[in-house]
Amino acid sequence: MTDEDRRGAILEATWQLIAERGFHAVRISDIAKVCGTSTGTVHYYFPGKDDVLTQALKYCVEQAFVRQSRELRGIDDAHERLLKLIDMQLPRMGRVRDEWSIWLQYWAEAVVRPEFRPAHNEFYARWHETVVRIVRRGQRQGVFRTDVSPEELAVHLTALTDGAAIQVLTGRPGMTVSVMRELLIGYVQRELLVERRTSPEPA
Incomplete structure (x- = not known):
């Protein structure tokens, strides 16, 4: 996987955890476990917990817009x-x-x-x-x-x-x-x- 792939996988896992458990209940260890990686790897791409959580929110919304735009164009x-x-x-x-x-x-x-x-x-x-x-x-x-x-x-x-x-x-x-x-x-x-x-x- 490329760095971009790993970063995307972390964000995908994080937003789904947020949706399931709530913004403040998700821990870095939870994200690492779902991704099958270490907390150190998560911190490599996102220095702090707030960084990964806020980026995951933005990632989720952006993906929704991309999907909807693709559907509507046809x-x-x-x-x-x-x-x-x-x-x-x-x-x-x-x-x-x-x-x-x-x-x-x-x-x-x-x-x-x-x-x-x-x-x-x-x-x-x-x-x-x-x-x-x-x-x-x-x-x-x-x-x-x-x-x-x-x-x-x-x-x-x-x-x-x-x-x-x-x-x-x-x-x-x-x-x-x-x-x-x-x-x-x-x-x-x-x-x-x-x-x-x-x-x-x-x-």
Whole structure:
């Protein structure tokens, strides 16, 4: 393995441990054990515990963006692209749910640690801009209303997504992944889709 491979393997193991156990519960020895290496090797790439933990959070979020961008590029229709984005945000069991766990912990750290905020705000700006670009694309294609501000809709949709996901992850009664999906799709249908006129039924 190259140095870059080893570093990536450490970050991959670390973010999954954070998702499972919590940011402050993960130890360097835990990371080394999962990677099948020594604590000295982990420290070689990341001098301190905070270094590896914070880099793992950033790595996880970056990987999620890369995966989502790759998926979205293959979809031309803006409405379908937005529905795909929504689907990829749903905290189903598995990797996406673990990524949401990372997001929640990133938020919590950014509240009390200002040094987390620049990277957090950069990631959030990318998430916001993804929605803005899709809305503008749909307006050009004629599938989304042109009287809607892409910026304002992105603020509303991202906030609605985050709020619903928090309720799913914290086990709020009645809020499931399916309910979250219907909530977000319903918002898009009401606020963004161009009304389709149907022909009157024959007498």
